[in-house]
Amino acid sequence: MTDLTTPKPSSTAPRRQFLKNSLALTAASSVPGFAFAQPKTLRIGYITALSGPRAPFGVADQWHLAKLRERLKNGLDIGGQKIPVEILLRDNQSDPNRSTQVASELVLREKVDLMLVQDGDASTPAGQLCDVHGIPMVSTMSPWQAFLFARNGKVSKGFPFSFHFFWGADDVVKTFVSLWDSVKTNRAVGTLYIDNPPGAAFADPLMGMPPVLSKAGYRESNGGFFKVATDDFSNQITGFKKADAHIVSGFMYESHFATFWKQAQQQGFKPEICTVAGAFLFPSALKALGAAGNGMSTEVWWSPSFPYKSSLSGQSAAEFAAEWEKDTGNQWTQPLGYAHALWEVGLHALKTASNPFDRKAVRDAIQNTTLETLVGRVDFKGSPIKSVAKTALAGGQWRRTAAGAKSPYELTVVNNALAPGLPLGGRLELLSQLS
Structure with missing residues (x-):
């Protein structure tokens, strides 16, 4: 009769090897460039004003997002691996209450990995939620004082997970x-x-x-x-x-x-x-x-005459504006540059984080960002204003x-x-x- 309470001597070696392999797999999965068997999808929330009084600020967003989705259709190259990216666009309708609603939806229901806020008026409700729930956020197109002081932030401290780049009032x-x-x-x-x-x-x-x-x-x-x-x-x-x-x-x-x-x-x-x-x-x-x-x-804020280039496409400001005018038949607008730079900063953070799915790692990557963009240098790392990077x-x-x-x-x-x-x-x- 076989004694089921005593393990077979030969079973310990495979178990040790299994544990060893499991630990190695866990460690390797946190290293950029590790090939996941089935990569997760990075989910990026994007809040803008497509309607209401601030709609002119978001007039180029659909055009720009179409370009980005085409660029990211095979994934975002992180450490030599293509990681799938999903962009979740939300229109806040230029309304503070709607901003709170869509931010809550993206944070609590969609559980985005990164929040990008193009409409500066939405930076307060979105920033509050992201800070509470530990989701990295970058916003723009509002004076930095509105971003910082509307939530009683301090220049010397900033916020836990929310960041902003723009000039000041x-x-x-x-x-x-x-x-x-x-x-x-x-x-x-x-x-x-x-x-x-x-x-x-x-x-x-x-x-x-x-x-x-x-x-x-x-x-x-x-x-x-x-x-x-x-x-x-x-x-x-x-x-x-x-x-x-x-x-x-x-x-x-x-x-x-x-x-x-x-x-x-x-x-x-x-x-x-x-x-x-x-x-x-x-x-x-x-x-x-x-x-x-x-x-x-x-x-x-930005014009085709500015001597800057995109870190994503290599296009100059003049080339980027010309592409917009050719595709749409409309004259260039200033938010074109900042909407693009917002994605430059966001994607750069995901690519440079130790793990793009680790929210604290992405937060740290934003905090340490110094990037030449279509609107000029965006420097969070060297900024004397915590959570803020001032632009030209x-x-x-x-x-x-x-x-x-x-x-x-x-x-x-x-x-x-x-x-x-x-x-x-x-x-x-x-x-x-x-x-």
């Missing part, structure tokens, strides 16, 4: 002041701000527009905050006329400025300079203004093009005070000189 104001210093005005500035996180960042009394204007010797006539649905700016215009404001500035979207400018003309308010953050980023804003759009000035910014003015040109207006870089490496195309001119 203070950089915009410094650029604006440098623009205005190049011409003669009475240094009176009328300002108004949307009541949202970016608007709050621009209006911040300590780090936004007011202290920079005061320090530079400009007098601010503050028209205050207005709601996104506002369509009457008569009170602000009356205040600006009373202050004899030669300059109009602040933060608003193109639809708001179109309404404001029409009412300003009706009330006989004719400033010499209109330099408004957010309002003149897109060619559509100038088309809506018609002839009145000539000479509007703005911050320039210039000042520009929209100029009417010659008859027969493919676009009625072209954005010209006219100030590079904060980014001397960016080429200039002209100098700022007063509206009265262009009319």
